[in-house]
């Protein structure tokens with residue numbers, strides 16, 4: 001039985017600290033993505049604010065309310081599931097970098113706050129680290145959400161695939177300077193976990209970085225199904241979850257693991 005899912009990644013340029021502009025852009029690009037009739041739309045990391053870290057405390061969305069209202073309305077309007085990127089989420093415990101998953105009925109399915117903060121970009125000075133896992137289901141299929149730097153931690157990702165995740169969503173603001181790491185790490189995570197990887201990066205630049213684009217859809221064999229350029233674009237591709245089962249039965253790494261030794 002094929003379980004085919006069409007996914008569109010919105011590889012948008014993000015206006016630095018200009019929330020209204022980013023909401024408008026996301027709305028416009030989601031409308032365009034719907035021309036491809038996807039089942040799931042993915043947005044990038046911190047798409048409402050960008051990496052405006054020094055002003056993040058004032059820009060952050062209180063309990064992600066504004067972002068949630070927008071995403072819930074769009075999900076219902078377009079009848080599409082949303083891996084709604086991540087947003088700066090201001091809570092009593094600090095500002096988190098939080099991934100929001102909304103189903104097509106406009107219900108919040110899961111929130112995942114970035115676990116590994118990226119010190120090279122000063123995230124630890126302005127953000128609080130999450131503590132919860134990124135596992136969620138949509139239409140009875142098992143997914144996990146990750147944010148950018150998280151892909152450098154294979155053990156964190158493995159702890160999701162051993163609990164059933166068959167597709168990994170990665171939302172990112174990954175710099176162009178490390179494009180080769182982005183591609184290699186994503187492909188490695190797909191091969192070693194025998195899962196689909198759907199990675200949505202941003203395009204463009206901010207005052208500190210030029211970003212890589214190159215959003216990718218990678219199958220459980222490690223083959224690239226679709227890859228974007230560096231520019232702003234919508235990347236659409238189809239995945240078939242039957243392929244996860246095929247690859248996992250051909251090379252049964254989950255059965256062959258020796259967790260008692262490591």
Ligand SMILES: O=C(O)CCC(=O)C(=O)O
Nearest residue numbers: 118148149173174175178
């Ligand atoms: O790990 C990297 O090289 C990039 C990570 C990053 O940019 C981030 O987590 O925001």
